[in-house]
Amino acid sequence: MIEPFFFGPNNEQLFAIYHPPIGGSGQVLTVICPPLFIEYMRTQLALRELAISLAESGQHVLRFDYRGTGDSFGELSETAVSDWVDDIALAVREGRDLTGCNVVRLLGVRAGALLACRSAGASSDVERFVLWDPVPDGAAYLHGLRRMQAAIVDLHPPLSRAERRETLHEYAGHRLSERMLDQLRLLDASAYASVPKSKLHVVSTSSEVGFPVPGVATGVTPFACDWETNLADRMMAKPVLEQLRTCLTIT
Amino acid sequence: MPDNHLTEEALQFGEGGRLFGILTLPSVPISTSPGLPVFVFLTAGFTHRVGPHRLHVRLCRELVRLGFTSLRVDLTSMGDSPPRPGYTNQQSVAADFAEILAMLESRLGPSPLVLAGLCSGADNAITLAPNEPRVVGMVLLDPVCFPDSGLMGFRTRAMVAKYTRPASYISGLRYRFKTLNQPREKKREDDHFVDPLALRDPPTLELMQAAFESIRKRGGRVLSVFTGTAPQYNQVGQLGRVLAVDGYQQFCTELFWRRSDHTFTLEVHRRQLVEAIKTWAGDYIAPERAPTSDDLSERAASLPVLLTDTHQA
Numbered sequence: 001m002i003e004p005f006f007f008g009p010n011n012e013q014l015f016a017i018y019h020p021p022i023g024g025s026g027q028v029l030t031v032i033c034p035p036l037f038i039e040y041m042r043t044q045l046a047l048r049e050l051a052i053s054l055a056e057s058g059q060h061v062l063r064f065d066y067r068g069t070g071d072s073f074g075e076l077s078e079t080a081v082s083d084w085v086d087d088i089a090l091a092v093r094e095g096r097d098l099t100g101c102n103v104v105r106l107l108g109v110r111a112g113a114l115l116a117c118r119s120a121g122a123s124s125d126v127e128r129f130v131l132w133d134p135v136p137d138g139a140a141y142l143h144g145l146r147r148m149q150a151a152i153v154d155l156h157p158p159l160s161r162a163e164r165r166e167t168l169h170e171y172a173g174h175r176l177s178e179r180m181l182d183q184l185r186l187l188d189a190s191a192y193a194s195v196p197k198s199k200l201h202v203v204s205t206s207s208e209v210g211f212p213v214p215g216v217a218t219g220v221t222p223f224a225c226d227w228e229t230n231l232a233d234r235m236m237a238k239p240v241l242e243q244l245r246t247c248l249t250i251t
Numbered sequence: 252m253p254d255n256h257l258t259e260e261a262l263q264f265g266e267g268g269r270l271f272g273i274l275t276l277p278s279v280p281i282s283t284s285p286g287l288p289v290f291v292f293l294t295a296g297f298t299h300r301v302g303p304h305r306l307h308v309r310l311c312r313e314l315v316r317l318g319f320t321s322l323r324v325d326l327t328s329m330g331d332s333p334p335r336p337g338y339t340n341q342q343s344v345a346a347d348f349a350e351i352l353a354m355l356e357s358r359l360g361p362s363p364l365v366l367a368g369l370c371s372g373a374d375n376a377i378t379l380a381p382n383e384p385r386v387v388g389m390v391l392l393d394p395v396c397f398p399d400s401g402l403m404g405f406r407t408r409a410m411v412a413k414y415t416r417p418a419s420y421i422s423g424l425r426y427r428f429k430t431l432n433q434p435r436e437k438k439r440e441d442d443h444f445v446d447p448l449a450l451r452d453p454p455t456l457e458l459m460q461a462a463f464e465s466i467r468k469r470g471g472r473v474l475s476v477f478t479g480t481a482p483q484y485n486q487v488g489q490l491g492r493v494l495a496v497d498g499y500q501q502f503c504t505e506l507f508w509r510r511s512d513h514t515f516t517l518e519v520h521r522r523q524l525v526e527a528i529k530t531w532a533g534d535y536i537a538p539e540r541a542p543t544s545d546d547l548s549e550r551a552a553s554l555p556v557l558l559t560d561t562h563q564a
């Protein structure tokens with residue numbers, strides 16, 4: 001059973017789904033920080049499955065959508081990185097109030113990993129950060145979005161000149177505000193470095209992609225996520241989900 | 252969830268709360284609202300209620316400004332609605348729809364409905380419409396179509412396009428190759444990718460005719476939007492010719508946006524789609540006749556964006 005709800009300030013409420021623990025009081029809360037844009041759509045089913053699995057293992061789980069994404073309120077074109085960083089802090093607070101848990105773990109996926117570390121890295125509130133294929137930094141992520149945009153246009157039926165001009169301002173099919181772009185460019189790997197290494201667990205699907213902070217525990221579970229080239233397939237990355245579950249439940 | 256002009260309610264309903272959806276209502280009653288149909292956005296493929304690139308969320312929140320209430324719902328097996336064990340896809344969709352109707356009736360009273368969906372969502376709208384008298388409209392995005400015959404029929408036009416618009420032809424081939432072939436290959440390699448095509452139960456021509464006929468008899472309207480990647484469709488008006496339903500022009504609006512892709516991936520196309528659907532829906536408030544393709548093109552061209560060159564065929 002799930003408990004969906006809206007929370008936060010009236011004019012910019014966020015949408016969340018709470019998965020209560022099954023068969024136990026639950027001492028741990030896991031908050032899932034999803035990826036963005038096409039990656040959000042591709043992983044929705046997988047993250048739901050993971051949340052159910054974690055709840056079955058006795059954890060409280062909170063999934064939520066950032067402002068301007070999913071079912072949350074706000075327009076993407078009026079949102080910036082700082083809003084999403086605040087949203088994560090708000091979701092953690094909401095989850096703690098809801099469950100009474102003192103032990104909080106964050107799962108960050110792709111850009112969600114960078115945002116999670118920026119939001120809570122320096123805080124003592126979070127006991128563990130599990131990061132699935134974290135993006136290296138905001139600038140690299142933006143470059144990746146532009147490459148996706150090029151792939152979308154390349155695969156697309158021929159566009160008119162006016163449409164082509166419009167798409168020059170899009171990132172993976174979305175218009176982002178100047179504020180968002182500026183803040184993404186400034187979001188560097190120091191977000192990861194702000195987290196004590198002992199709290200970080202990285203799950204990577206490719207051995208070719210390194211984590212920007214050396215000396216962090218990284219498990220490689222090979223899986224062809226094809227984040228930048230696969231624009232459509234929903235993934236149910238079972239081996240990766242299993243690895244994430246282990247990282248989030250191991251004591 | 253309050254806002255200046257709308258309220259959203261997260262709902263779990265049906266047997267055991269199996270179905271999950273979000274109802275979008277005007278915050279304060281709007282004078283045009285009584286009697287307006289409720290839009291029901293059906294999930295497409297494995298995309299959850301949010302819709303491809305958040306299309307359903309955006310449409311629900313735009314339509315509410317006109318006074319329309321909307322439901323975006325996860326059909327079972329999608330999003331946050333678990334599957335119905337032992338049911339076929341069609342049985343499951345029928346059971347879902349019965350529970351959606353019951354919930355809407357208890358929440359809003361016996362309102363007329365517009366069923367809206369992309370791809371398999373359109374398939375389901377077509378399948379459900381004939382047997383439910385409350386359905387007075389359909390918004391079909393890339394629904395199934397069938398080749399029309401004749402000297403200048405679908406195949407001839409496809410042949411002509413191959414030689415006169417090679418870029419378009421090659422692009423179409425690449426799109427189909429990548430989107431249809433690649434997932435299947437991956438699926439063979441491992442079972443960790445979800446093939447949305449496995450979900451499609453495309454309606455037959457007879458069922459489509461029955462659906463359109465039922466809407467006509469109820470005095471309703473249909474908006475069909477085909478994209479450049481719709482299989483078996485290559486000319487505006489083709490669906491009307493194939494269906495051959497009486498009075499098609501009077502209650503149906505058929506658009507062919509050959510420069511859009513199947514899921515309206517580009518923002519520039521989503522924006523235009525939202526405006527087209529709002530314009531079409533607006534005629535429920537001031538009913539005259541179904542807006543023609545030209546009407547929607549003219550109105551789209553007046554939008555404050557760069558699309559003076561509308562991608563209307």
